Amino acid sequence: MTVRIIGAPTDYGQDRRGVDMGPSAIRYAGLSDALSSAGVDVADAGDLRVPRAEERDPNSRQPSEGNAKFLQEIEEVTTALADGVADSVAAGETPLVLGGDHSVAIGSLRGSARDAEIGAVWFDAHGDYNTPTTSPSGNVHGMPLAAALGYAEWDSVDWANATGLREENVAYVGLRALDDSERAAIRDSEMTAYTMSDIDERGITDVVEAALSVAGDGVDGVHASLDMDWLDPTIAPGVGTPVRGGVTYREAHHAMELLAESDALRSMEVVEVNPVLDESNETASLAAELTSSAFGKRIL
Numbered sequence: 275m276t277v278r279i280i281g282a283p284t285d286y287g288q289d290r291r292g293v294d295m296g297p298s299a300i301r302y303a304g305l306s307d308a309l310s311s312a313g314v315d316v317a318d319a320g321d322l323r324v325p326r327a328e329e330r331d332p333n334s335r336q337p338s339e340g341n342a343k344f345l346q347e348i349e350e351v352t353t354a355l356a357d358g359v360a361d362s363v364a365a366g367e368t369p370l371v372l373g374g375d376h377s378v379a380i381g382s383l384r385g386s387a388r389d390a391e392i393g394a395v396w397f398d399a400h401g402d403y404n405t406p407t408t409s410p411s412g413n414v415h416g417m418p419l420a421a422a423l424g425y426a427e428w429d430s431v432d433w434a435n436a437t438g439l440r441e442e443n444v445a446y447v448g449l450r451a452l453d454d455s456e457r458a459a460i461r462d463s464e465m466t467a468y469t470m471s472d473i474d475e476r477g478i479t480d481v482v483e484a485a486l487s488v489a490g491d492g493v494d495g496v497h498a499s500l501d502m503d504w505l506d507p508t509i510a511p512g513v514g515t516p517v518r519g520g521v522t523y524r525e526a527h528h529a530m531e532l533l534a535e536s537d538a539l540r541s542m543e544v545v546e547v548n549p550v551l552d553e554s555n556e557t558a559s560l561a562a563e564l565t566s567s568a569f570g571k572r573i574l
């Protein structure tokens with residue numbers, strides 16, 4: 275298996291600067307060696323070019339759809355990313371996208387779904403199921419799943435609704451922070467949502483196996499979206515929207531090992547690492563380690 279690393283150094287989906295340095299931090303933490311130790315071949319495509327916020331016309335920072343901020347920039351980045359991911363899949367590789375904030379998932383999902391039906395497992399404290407109208411923050415990193423599923427009308431953006439992803443093939447793992455309208459929308463949807471309480475009750479093995487079978491049911495492959503705020507902030511402090519009560523180090527590794535065992539992984543992303551908020555690059559290191567488990571690294 276060849277894993278193609280694609281850096282998407284963007285911070286347009288949220289308010290805290292620094293998450294655009296995520297790809298550098300994860301590479302510096304030893305990603306390439308970590309992946310090699312999992313036994314896969316590694317190709318690094320480098321980073322997509324993302325214009326710095328300072329280079330942009332300040333007027334473009336005004337919300338353009340509902341209250342969604344930087345939609346134009348995010349459209350540019352995710353369109354380029356979708357091409358990179360689709361090319362990688364077409365070449366028989368498994369793309370590994372490094373965020374950047376979680377808005378990059380719009381591109382990863384579109385690219386992965388270009389010539390196939392896919393499912394998705396969403397490892398996250400958050401639902402990321404807001405729309406430009408319901409979002410309390412206007413931050414697009416809280417909306418990518420809604421965009422990919424075509425939930426609600428996004429009139430000016432034809433890139434939303436473009437994945438063909440079905441709600442029936444989406445499973446959340448580890449939810450613990452939802453906005454009120456988001457909670458209602460998730461309840462009304464056909465998605466499967468496993469919260470932290472489900473993990474407490476059923477254990478990580480059971481929950482992740484169930485999530486993988488939901489996501490993988492009748493599709494060509496699964497996209498794994500790993501938001502580092504899924505983990506407990508005591509072990510992953512370098513994220514913009516930390517929430518107490520996340521998964522432990524061992525639970526996270528085990529979840530990734532189950533992902534590797536499932537053989538369904540078509541594409542993956544690891545997002546929301548913010549080196550400015552991190553302590554000695556530990557969140558980036560953990561991101562690198564977890565991806566190596568996801569690509570098959572075993573203790574013995």
Ligand SMILES: NC(=[NH2+])NCCC[C@H](N)C(=O)O
Pocket residue numbers: 375376400402404409410411412413415416417452453501503515546
């Ligand atoms: N990918 C993330 N960290 N998302 C956090 C979203 C937080 C909040 N629900 C919002 O819409 O703003």
Ligand SMILES: [Mn+2]
Pocket residue numbers: 398399400501503504515
């Ligand atoms: Mn999150």
Ligand SMILES: [Mn+2]
Pocket residue numbers: 376398400402415501
């Ligand atoms: Mn997220």
